[in-house]
Amino acid sequence: DRLVLTDTDGEKLYFRVKGENLEMLDREGNPIESQLNYTLKPSTAALPATPMAMKGMYFYMADAAVFTDCVTGKRFPVVNNAQLERGFAAAQQGEMKPVLLHIEAHFVLQANPDSGAMQKTLVADNALRNSLNEHMEQAATRVAPDFAAFLTRHISDTVKSWDARDMSRQIELNIGKDLQFIRINGTLVGGCIGLVLWLLSQVPGWVQGAGWW
Numbered sequence: 428d429r430l431v432l433t434d435t436d437g438e439k440l441y442f443r444v445k446g447e448n449l450e451m452l453d454r455e456g457n458p459i460e461s462q463l464n465y466t467l468k469p470s471t472a473a474l475p476a477t478p479m480a481m482k483g484m485y486f487y488m489a490d491a492a493v494f495t496d497c498v499t500g501k502r503f504p505v506v507n508n509a510q511l512e513r514g515f516a517a518a519q520q521g522e523m524k525p526v527l528l529h530i531e532a533h534f535v536l537q538a539n540p541d542s543g544a545m546q547k548t549l550v551a552d553n554a555l556r557n558s559l560n561e562h563m564e565q566a567a568t569r570v571a572p573d574f575a576a577f578l579t580r581h582i583s584d585t586v587k588s589w590d591a592r593d594m595s596r597q598i599e600l601n602i603g604k605d606l607q608f609i610r611i612n613g614t615l616v617g618g619c620i621g622l623v624l625w626l627l628s629q630v631p632g633w634v635q636g637a638g639w640w
Contacts, residue, residue, distance in 0.1 A: 484525035
C-alpha cells in the first residue's frame with residue numbers, strides 16, 4: 428500500500444508505511460536505493476505558530492466550530508472562542524449556514540474530545556473576527572432600511588394615537604424642565620433689557636436737569 432500526495436501543480440509524491448514511520452518512494456512509487464535516509468518519523472514538537480493565509484467555510488453548532496479549507500477540502504476543528512460564536516450567530520439572520528472567511532490562522536495539536544486522539548486544531552487570529560464583523564455589517568446594512576421604516580411608522584402611529592391631553596402630558600414630562608428654564612431665562616433677560624432701555628430713556632432728562640446740556 429502506498430500513500431500518494433499530490434500538490435497544487437499535480438506533481439505526486441509516494442510514501443509507504445514502515446512501522447510508525449513513512450518511507451519516501453521514488454517518482455514511480457518504488458523503493459529508493461540510497462544510503463541517504465528517506466524515512467519520515469513522527470514529531471512530538473509543537474506545530475509552528477506562524478499565521479497562514481487561508482480561505483474556507485466556518486460553521487458553528489452544538490458547542491463545536493469547524494473550518495473547511497477551500498483549497499484542500501479538509502475540515503479542521505476550531506479552538507472555541509465566544510466572540511467568534513456570537514459573530515457567527517449574528518451573521519446568520521436565522522439561517523444556519525457556513526460563512527465564507529478569509530483568515531490568518533495557525534494550527535495546534537489538541538485532544539479530540541470524543542476519542543482523546545491528538546488532532547490538528549485551527550487557531551484564528553483577529554482576521555477571522557474582522558471577517559465576521561464584515562458579515563455582521565453587511566447584515567445590518569440589509570436590515571437597516573426595513574428597521575428604519577418600521578421605527579418611523581411605529582413612532583408616527585404612536586404620536587397620532589395621542590389626544591391633546593396625552594400630547595401635553597408627554598411634552599411636560601419630557602421637556603417640561605427645559606421649557607421652565609426657558610421661561611425663567613426669558614423673564615430675566617427681558618427684565619434686564621427693559622431696565623437698560625428705561626435707564627437710557629432717562630439719560631437726557633438727567634443731563635438737562637444737571638445743566639450739562
